[in-house]
Amino acid sequence: MAGCISVSAPDKPIVIELNINIKQEVVYRLAADAENTIEENAGIF
Amino acid sequence: MDKLSQTGLTHRLGLIAGALALVVGTTAISASAAQRDPAYAAARSSGQIGEQVDGYLGIVAGGGADIRRMVEDLNIKRKAVYAQKAQEQQATVEDYAFTSGCLLISQTVPGEKYQAPDGSWKTRTTAPPIRDSRCP
Numbered sequence: 001m002a003g004c005i006s007v008s009a010p011d012k013p014i015v016i017e018l019n020i021n022i023k024q025e026v027v028y029r030l031a032a033d034a035e036n037t038i039e040e041n042a043g044i045f
Numbered sequence: 046m047d048k049l050s051q052t053g054l055t056h057r058l059g060l061i062a063g064a065l066a067l068v069v070g071t072t073a074i075s076a077s078a079a080q081r082d083p084a085y086a087a088a089r090s091s092g093q094i095g096e097q098v099d100g101y102l103g104i105v106a107g108g109g110a111d112i113r114r115m116v117e118d119l120n121i122k123r124k125a126v127y128a129q130k131a132q133e134q135q136a137t138v139e140d141y142a143f144t145s146g147c148l149l150i151s152q153t154v155p156g157e158k159y160q161a162p163d164g165s166w167k168t169r170t171t172a173p174p175i176r177d178s179r180c181p
Contacts, residue, residue, distance in 0.1 A: 023140065024179040030136055030144040031181040037130050038148060042080040044122045045149060 085119065088112055095158025095166055096149045098177060100127065100142030105158045105166050147180035 038045045081089070088094045094116055097103040101120045104112060123145075124138070131141035150159045153169040161167050161175045 020179065023143075026136055026140045027144045027147065027179050028181050030134055030141055031148065033130060033134055034141065034145045034148055037126060038145060038152070041122075041126050043082070044119050044126070045145075 082115075084111075084115060088115065089157055092156065092158045092168065095160060096146065096153055097160045098143070098146050098150070098162060098164075099139075100144070100146035100149065103160060103166075143177075143179075144181070147176055150174050150176055150180075 092105055093108055093112055094102050095105050101123060102116045104116055108116075124142070127142045127145065128138045131138045134141065151174060153159050153174060155169050155171055157169045158166050159169055159174050162177045167175060
């Protein structure tokens with residue numbers, strides 16, 4: 001049937017990228033501690 | 046003491062306290078810069094080295110053997126601190142270092158170099174630095 005949209009399954013598995021969200025969550029969690037660390041070790045930062 | 050001169054005294058004391066707070070505040074701000082080795086401070090302010098996205102120092106351009114050694118030494122010390130703190134926080138060294146990098150880039154002062162998310166070196170101005178979108 002010409003004109004019909006054909007949908008075929010992709011040959012590669014579908015990968016959902018969750019790394020970005022997880023990283024942001026970790027970064028927010030660590031921020032306060034990292035700030036103290038920088039202050040306490042001012043000579044190397 | 047009459048009421049008028051008492052008010053005057055209170056006012057003067059307030060001024061003295063304010064002046065003291067100002068002095069203490071100024072000292073606190075310059076404390077971290079003062080703790081840096083003079084050679085490190087000079088390399089930072091001249092833009093020879095800069096803050097990378099990953100939480101470590103990088104050489105912006107050229108850089109003699111002495112600069113390279115200094116950067117390597119500071120980065121080894123940074124990594125040791127990151128590793129210890131990351132373990133305490135049950136995070137990876139990379140994530141802890143990256144978080145610190147976000148903060149260190151924010152803390153650069155105008156004239157210093159920092160790395161933008163695309164990897165290019167930027168000179169800090171009075172405007173906020175360009176940081177990774179995951180930075181807090």
